[in-house]
Amino acid sequence: MPEVVERYFARGTFEGIPAIQRRIVSDYRSDARKYAEGLDPVRIVNVFESIPAQLAEGNVGFANGVLTIFNIPIKDEIHDNRK
Numbered sequence: 001m002p003e004v005v006e007r008y009f010a011r012g013t014f015e016g017i018p019a020i021q022r023r024i025v026s027d028y029r030s031d032a033r034k035y036a037e038g039l040d041p042v043r044i045v046n047v048f049e050s051i052p053a054q055l056a057e058g059n060v061g062f063a064n065g066v067l068t069i070f071n072i073p074i075k076d077e078i079h080d081n082r083k
Helices: 001-011 017-034 042-054
Strands: 060-067 071-081
Touching: 001 017, 017 042
Parallel strands: none
Antiparallel strands: 060 071
């Protein structure tokens, strides 16, 4: 979030930061739909939307069966965000 950091340092306040963060998240959702290429875009957005809840529950990673996102196959792997 370079834009958020730049804005904070330029103004020394969090004013306007939430709007920038919301726009960034909206852009991620839009990109997920745009680049789904043959996949179910709703499912991809649902996976994206579930990340905060998963992290809030203390989960350290995600286990997926077979999933391809952005042309990267992910099969039977545990993705650990502690690394």
